[in-house]
Amino acid sequence: MNWSEFFAMNGYGFYVWGSYGVALLVFVVEILMVRHRRTLALRQLRLLNESGEV
């Protein structure tokens, strides 16, 4: 089996890679969103701290 045959998935490549590609994208986007939420929460808390100290 060569790689082009592998990616063709016997004619079902669009469906198989469309499934795995979107699933992977969902996981990556979710991880980035979780990280972003933490960054925002920490930024907000630092602002709160600074305004409290003045």
Add this chain to the structure above:
Amino acid sequence: MAINWFKYSAPTTFYGLAGKLIPFFAWPAAILFAVGLYIGFFVAPTDAVQSEAYRIMFIHVPASILSMFIYLIMAGYAALGLIFKTRLSSMMASALAPTGALFAFISLWTGALWGKPMWGAWWVWDARLTSELILLFLYLGFIALQASIEDPRRADRASALLAIVGSVNVPIIYYSVQWWNTLHQGSSIKFSGTSMHVAMQQSMFTVLVACWLYVIAVALARVRSIILERESNTQWVKELAEVKK
């Protein structure tokens, strides 16, 4: 009792504990995803009926199972928060909702891409597909309801009721293929045995375990942010090293 379980149900303690636990779930998840998909694509043989298209199963089935399980766990946490007024339980329910919604989406998306070549349709209003779509809407409703109520404690109570009532949908999804005549096939794996090739089973179960670990890691990471957001006026949050620097 040597272990004080209530200690870990306090957001103060759980914040640090969750942070330490995340890598122990995240790394095994990544490794098991790789192993499971390797078996699924390079070890499992071509299906006699569905050719290579059946390989969608290795993500479709775990995502579908998880979308239902996450809902029940979310509803369970929401119920605990409602009954015992434990803040952390409600926060865990909020942390699980987006991940559950994403798994329901993956289930529907991969199902559509599998249905098109096998049934000739992206979508049919069949009992299994429709009840899974309702599951996605229940997750979205839970998230939207929480976002629409200003006071977090009231938002917890309202969304907990929605989550508990909505959990009736989970057995409907599970039994839909037996209760109604549907286009969706029944379960290939039964307690009495299975007709599936052993490599196909290994791939599916490995990806299922990987998804479980992923869900735990991502929910722990999200609940840490929720704790910070909700406890922003407390002294312990103000004194955290990551806040002070």
